[in-house]
Amino acid sequence: MSSGTILEIRGGGVTLGGRPILRDLDLTVEAGDVVAVLGANGSGKSTLVRSITGLLPLSAGSARLFGQPIETFDQWPRLGYVPQRSPIAQGVPATVTEVVAAGRLAHRRPFLPARAADRAAVTAALEAVGLADRAHHQVSTLSGGQQQRVLIARTLAGSPELLVLDEPNAGVDLVSQQAIADTLESSARAGATIVVVLHELGAFAPFIRRAIVLREGRITYDGSPDGVQAHDPHVHCETTSGPALRIAPLTGVLGEELP
């Protein structure tokens, strides 16, 4: 797949409604990296994901995606975004295939019908997440975990080089968590670069090679996933040493430690 630097943020900052969410962010992601973004709720994980996919503008610093300034980025077929929550099951009914086919639009031109390659990519993506037998089901009849897999299939259908996922495990049953982890592991093995926001490593632990920890909008740790816990008590994650119960310290609304 691709080589070299995929994502480069220098002194990045994001402000939402006048409030700084991300500050002084320096982050480089190389081709083939599999990066977990960890951190407590409100630490800026989702904001980071939304700014590297171009959905939120940077208020400070600069970001380059595939060597192109993020403001003018247009190599959409190379980018694959999986949102945390999506309104795919709301409103007018839609089939699983229809939603997943939206993932091919970066490759398609308006007014032209889908080609055989588009249809094959949709089928392959549904097989990858184990939902091939649900292709013609209505999305809203699927479980939350299956809907999350539909979102991942939609992104995989576009065969992106960089996958950016926002908490793919949130509110997802164990079967789907494992299916999602397996899918991403094979994408990583095939050479995809992955940036995934996680609450805990869980089923992803075996193939995550790098973890960054966000705290109050800053990166407080960047390195091997094994070293995460020692650096930040806010992150409870299961590493290869085995699952353990860790309660994050209570944190007040302003981020100060409560007694």
Added chain:
Amino acid sequence: MTSILLAPFMIKALIAAAVTGLASPAVGTYLVQRRLALMGDGIGHISVTGVALGLLTGTSPTITAVVVAIIGAVAIEALRASGRASGDVALALIFYGGLAGGLMLVSFAGNGALALQSYLFGSITTLSTTDVVVSGSLALVVIALSLTLLPQLFSVANDEDYARTTGLSVPLYNVLVSVLAAVTVSVAMRTVGLLLVSALLVIPVATAQQFARGFRATMLGAMVAGLLASVSGVVIAAYVDVPPGATIVLVALAGFAVTAPVGVLLGKRRLARVPFEMPEEPQQQRVTEPHRHQHGPGCGHLAVEHGDHIDYIHDGHRHAVHGGHYDEH
């Protein structure tokens, strides 16, 4: 008995009803998906200003209505997208501005008030051939764009943020839906009237989505429902002395009411048929590894409720107390 249906004014009415019935639900499907079901109503009210301008200046009210409706629809979309007003508040602002402006203008037009009636309530039996050609062509453009741009318009209406990351110009497609809605309203105002226009955009979609599993299927089903309601409404009005516009809307509503119980049943059956995805039954086996302590509250192992008992997570396994030993769960 059928002779009245072959009268020239009836043929024109039936053609106008058919194209309106097909085009309105096509656009309506996108509006319903975007939770802008009442947008058609808002545009209809703005169009009153357009019609009044036409009556006042002596130009074709259809043309002025199209122009004003498009300006209004784009303004609604701009207000909504800028976040300065939510969708429904944006609608209300423009909705009443357009209606009040139109009523004010029409009062300057002498007997325009009477002419306005035929636009508010429809006047499908008095269409000229030019009216039918203009409405028909506009409706065909709306249908063609709604169908050929379905993948793009669906993606934008279904998940705006994601659509952005596939390189789709979300503002462009949103404005396009608004413009299509404005054109449809201007076409449909001669058929059902501006006050009832929204019904033809929304009701067939509500009917179709009870049965359809997919977006395309909903749209095509809604177009069929719209076509049936419009044509049968006109035919009924030809034999019984009732206003065609209101008849079309009531037939569409009746279609919804009759199919609703079937739709509810179908939906329940469909949900009941969805198989549960169960994890493979974990093997239960006796654990022989030594335990230095009795699992219990506060033993330091994560406790997980599991049916009628509690498992303790121990070295990546779930242990359940069973007699004097632990079972793997």
